[in-house]
Amino acid sequence: MENFVYGTVLKKIRKELKLSQKDVSENICSQAMLSRIENNDVIPNVIIMQQLCSRLNKSVDEVLSHNDSSVNRKNAQAQEVLDLISYYHSTEQYSLLNNLMTTNHFLESFTNDTQLQAFHYYKACLLAFYDPQSEHAFSLLEKSLNYTYKKNNKPYLTDMELMIMCELATYHLNNDNLAKGLLYINQISTNFEEKKHDLTRHELVRSLYNICVALIHQGQIELAQKLIECGINWAKEKQIYYYLDQLFLLKGVIMQENYKINEAIDLIKTANQVRMLASSQ
Numbered sequence: 001m002e003n004f005v006y007g008t009v010l011k012k013i014r015k016e017l018k019l020s021q022k023d024v025s026e027n028i029c030s031q032a033m034l035s036r037i038e039n040n041d042v043i044p045n046v047i048i049m050q051q052l053c054s055r056l057n058k059s060v061d062e063v064l065s066h067n068d069s070s071v072n073r074k075n076a077q078a079q080e081v082l083d084l085i086s087y088y089h090s091t092e093q094y095s096l097l098n099n100l101m102t103t104n105h106f107l108e109s110f111t112n113d114t115q116l117q118a119f120h121y122y123k124a125c126l127l128a129f130y131d132p133q134s135e136h137a138f139s140l141l142e143k144s145l146n147y148t149y150k151k152n153n154k155p156y157l158t159d160m161e162l163m164i165m166c167e168l169a170t171y172h173l174n175n176d177n178l179a180k181g182l183l184y185i186n187q188i189s190t191n192f193e194e195k196k197h198d199l200t201r202h203e204l205v206r207s208l209y210n211i212c213v214a215l216i217h218q219g220q221i222e223l224a225q226k227l228i229e230c231g232i233n234w235a236k237e238k239q240i241y242y243y244l245d246q247l248f249l250l251k252g253v254i255m256q257e258n259y260k261i262n263e264a265i266d267l268i269k270t271a272n273q274v275r276m277l278a279s280s281q
Contacts, residue, residue, distance in 0.1 A: 006049075008075075008111045009063055011038035013056050024055050039113050041151060078109045085122045090203060090242065094129050101126060113147040114160070120144035121164055128167070132174055141168050156197035159204060162188060166207030173214035185211065185223070192230050202242040205235050209246050216254070225254060241278035245271040 014024050025034040028051045029044070036042045037052075044052065053060050088097035101123060110116050124140035131137070145164045149157075157165070165184045172181035188211075191197070208231035215224035228251050235244045252267035 006043065006064060007036075007038040007040040010052060010056070013058060013063065014038075017056060019056075024052060028052060028055065040111075041113065074109065075111055078106075078111060078115050081106055081109065082115060082118050082122075085119070086203070089122050089125055090206075094126060097122070097126055113151075117144045117147035117160055117164075120147075121160060121167075125167065128171070133171075138168070138171050141171070156194075157187065157191045158197065159199050159201040162191060162199065163201065163203055163207045166204075166211050170210045170214045173211070173218055176218075178218055178220070181214070181218075185215075185227070189227065189230065192234060199234070200238065202238075202240045205231055205240055205243040205247065209243050209250065212247070212250055216250070221254060221257075225251070228254075241274055245274040245278065248274060 014021070021031045021034050021038075025031045028034075029037075029048055033042070033044075034052070037044050037048075049060055053063050056063070085097065085100065088094070088100065106119060107116070110119060120140045121144045124137040124144065127134045127137035127140065141164055145161060145168070149161055165188055169181045169184035169188070172178075172184070188208075192199075208227055212224045212227050212231075215221075215227070228247050231247050232244065232251070235241070235247070248267050248271035252264040252271065255261075255264040255267060
């Protein structure tokens with residue numbers, strides 16, 4: 001679906017004609033359906049496609065070929081921006097990230113919900129870095145999740161949805177709202193356990209680490225241990241070393257608190273080995 005840009009082109013033509021979604025969708029489909037079509041969430045059937053094109057005084061062929069290369073180029077440019085934002089976040093270069101996100105206006109360059117979701121997620125993470133209890137960051141996380149969550153009745157959570165849920169859970173835990181935090185944590189755990197979707201993003205390890213730290217502060221040691229093991233096993237399976245050393249150190253802290261000194265020392269050694277492997281890549 002990512003390469004299918006009919007909806008993006010339709011939206012571009014509609015805006016060029018200064019028509020609202022209500023103007024275009026009237027007596028053809030619901031406004032909500034048109035919004036999903038324009039966001040490339042669904043492909044309309046042939047009849048609706050023809051009617052929408054007719055409403056815009058275009059043939060289906062004209063819409064499908066209209067400025068197609070420009071749309072694809074815009075998609076590629078938007079992804080390059082998100083890749084840079086992700087890199088600054090992953091490497092914790094928050095001064096550069098702050099400068100990039102506050103001095104540029106990117107929202108108009110994003111063409112689908114997935115890109116908008118990622119942008120708002122990283123914006124929320126930036127705000128939370130400077131203020132972990134930022135209500136604005138929390139509202140951005142909720143907004144980010146709603147771009148795709150529960151759409152198309154997916155039986156799994158995407159990497160980005162999991163990362164957002166991790167941050168939402170961490171926010172609630174840090175604000176002493178254990179019950180709300182656990183609602184997200186249960187979904188996160190289930191998604192990892194059932195393996196209905198091939199998760200690949202390295203940032204997930206850091207997201208799990210953040211939850212585990214918050215759980216330990218809440219005294220939820222057993223649950224923290226479960227998520228630490230989940231993160232370690234998944235990272236090892238995917239050969240991801242990003243933040244893996246931190247999970248081993250966190251596990252070592254728990255062992256030390258339980259007076260299992262030898263196990264804690266072994267985990268610290270493992271963490272150092274992982275860190276060396278990560279730096280050599």
